[in-house]
Amino acid sequence: MASRNPFTPTFGTVPAYLAGRQSVIDNMRQAFADRYGNPNLSTILIGARGTGKTALMSCIRDEAQDAGWLTASSTALPGMLDDIYEQALMSARHLIDQPSSRQLTALSLGPISAGWEHNEGSLQQGNWRTRMSLLLDQLAQHNTGLLITVDEVRADLDELIRLAAVYQHFVTERRQVALVMAGLPYHVHRLVSDKSVSFLRRSAQHQLGRIPSADVGVALRKTFQSGGKRIEEEAVDICIKSIKGFAFMLQLAGYRTWIEAGENATVTAMHALRGVHDAKYDMEEYILASTYRELSPGDLRFVEAMATDPVESRLSTVASRMGVSNGYASKYKTRLLAGGVIGEQARGVVAFDIPGFREYVLARKSER
Numbered sequence: 001m002a003s004r005n006p007f008t009p010t011f012g013t014v015p016a017y018l019a020g021r022q023s024v025i026d027n028m029r030q031a032f033a034d035r036y037g038n039p040n041l042s043t044i045l046i047g048a049r050g051t052g053k054t055a056l057m058s059c060i061r062d063e064a065q066d067a068g069w070l071t072a073s074s075t076a077l078p079g080m081l082d083d084i085y086e087q088a089l090m091s092a093r094h095l096i097d098q099p100s101s102r103q104l105t106a107l108s109l110g111p112i113s114a115g116w117e118h119n120e121g122s123l124q125q126g127n128w129r130t131r132m133s134l135l136l137d138q139l140a141q142h143n144t145g146l147l148i149t150v151d152e153v154r155a156d157l158d159e160l161i162r163l164a165a166v167y168q169h170f171v172t173e174r175r176q177v178a179l180v181m182a183g184l185p186y187h188v189h190r191l192v193s194d195k196s197v198s199f200l201r202r203s204a205q206h207q208l209g210r211i212p213s214a215d216v217g218v219a220l221r222k223t224f225q226s227g228g229k230r231i232e233e234e235a236v237d238i239c240i241k242s243i244k245g246f247a248f249m250l251q252l253a254g255y256r257t258w259i260e261a262g263e264n265a266t267v268t269a270m271h272a273l274r275g276v277h278d279a280k281y282d283m284e285e286y287i288l289a290s291t292y293r294e295l296s297p298g299d300l301r302f303v304e305a306m307a308t309d310p311v312e313s314r315l316s317t318v319a320s321r322m323g324v325s326n327g328y329a330s331k332y333k334t335r336l337l338a339g340g341v342i343g344e345q346a347r348g349v350v351a352f353d354i355p356g357f358r359e360y361v362l363a364r365k366s367e368r
């Protein structure tokens with residue numbers, strides 16, 4: 001009987017083999033071992049959609065847990081701070097006293113709770129920094145630190161700015177804390193530009209660009225192997241060419257090629273050619289078509305004006321093709337940057353951030 005398909009073409013899923021992120025993981029492992037003072041303890045992962053930010057963040061959490069840290073993970077949405085506090089309490093449950101009859105948010109914090117005993121409301125009502133400080137005090141007694149992760153960062157969320165500001169206090173107080181955030185380039189750029197959290201500019205920032213071909217090859221071979229199949233080198237090359245270093249496509253191409261191989265123990269070039277063909281179709285269906293559908297008429301005019309250029313476009317050229325002012329075109333540029341459709345290569349120079357989107361836009365235009 002064929003074994004389970006080991007590829008994971010689903011957003012947010014940790015793949016069987018993480019291609020090309022070893023140096024980030026090594027840095028984080030060292031940082032968790034150091035516990036204090038290592039600059040990688042504040043890290044930001046930056047990348048376009050599907051480049052593997054969420055997956056890498058999960059692996060970083062695993063590293064932290066292996067090193068004995070507790071973790072609290074959240075997404076940048078309203079209510080995030082409460083969420084982080086509750087997640088932290090949950091993961092600290094085995095270390096702190098926990099009266100079963102109480103609500104989670106009213107957990108007694110071991111010895112500290114004695115002082116608050118007849119005034120337990122204060123523990124809940126203390127502001128976020130106070131509550132977190134009490135919790136971190138407790139963890140420190142067990143020589144344990146807390147890693148906070150925040151996915152999909154956006155600078156317009158006050159709670160995120162507040163988290164970053166409080167985190168800076170924790171670092172100054174030499175508490176064992178770490179903060180790993182992930183987001184689209186546009187949002188991260190806006191966040192680190194916020195004056196109130198300028199220390200974030202000094203955090204370790206990793207751009208998750210295209211994964212080198214050699215690393216893609218290793219991940220393909222190992223993933224097939226983990227499912228009990230061997231892939232021929234010619235087939236690996238065919239996959240690498242279609243993947244173009246894009247994490248999500250690695251999973252799609254591998255997944256489809258695996259299906260084509262069926263019961264065969266060896267994956268051949270023919271399987272790969274068919275698999276890659278189907279994967280391109282999936283990519284179109286899941287990513288390109290859905291992104292295209294979300295564009296407003298103005299966004300669409302902007303991307304069509306861009307698609308005429310082979311690689312990157314000047315904003316001024318796009319504006320003149322659209323027949324509008326630079327300022328007007330900028331409005332759409334900002335929207336598309338925020339959505340992760342395009343990226344800004346240099347001031348006033350933009351390019352598509354989703355592989356294959358330019359070709360897709362041109363094809364749809366010619367159909368009309």
Ligand SMILES: Nc1ncnc2c1ncn2[C@@H]1O[C@H](COP(=O)(O)OP(=O)(O)OP(=O)(O)O)[C@@H](O)[C@H]1O
Nearest residue numbers: 010011012013019049050051052053054055247248
């Ligand atoms: N380094 C990697 N090697 C192989 N596959 C990966 C790698 N990173 C992520 N993947 C796979 O790629 C897909 C996308 O990953 P993930 O959801 O982490 O992307 P993302 O950057 O968080 O995307 P988004 O911006 O849409 O949230 C998933 O199927 C995941 O399993």
Ligand SMILES: [Mg+2]
Nearest residue numbers: 012053054151
């Ligand atoms: Mg993600």
